[in-house]
Amino acid sequence: MGYTVRIDKxxxxxxxxxxxxxxDAFRFDDDELAEPTTGVTELPGERLNAAARACPSGALRVFMDGQPLQPR
Ligand code: SF4
Known part of the structure; x- marks a missing residue:
């Protein structure tokens, strides 16, 4: 199953x-809220994790086989 990325808008x-x-992995929608692009599937897990750790609000989270990698 692997990694999945979710952004809580x-x-x-x-x-x-x-x-x-x-x-290549994230963009803003029309309301300037972030969303993943199709390119997010190309990103290695370590870079997904780095993006999630750098998110100041905890909106961006990475899951491995359905389990969150970042505690909330
Ligand atoms: S880093 Fe987090 S708060 Fe900033 S745009 Fe991305 S999802 Fe939104």
Whole structure:
């Protein structure tokens, strides 16, 4: 199954960190809230984890086989 990425748009504060650091994997929607792109599947797990750790609001989380890798 592998990694899945979820962004809780209710928590995203539009910092732009994920979009700046990994522009092939994340983008802003029309409301300037982050969302994953299809490119997110190409990103290695360590970079997904780095993006999640750098998210200032905890909106971006990575799951391995359904289990969250970042505690909340
Ligand atoms: S790093 Fe987090 S808060 Fe910033 S844009 Fe991405 S999901 Fe939103």
């Amino acid at each position: 209710n928590l995203c504060m539009s910092s732009g960190r994920c979009v700046l650091d990994e522009p």
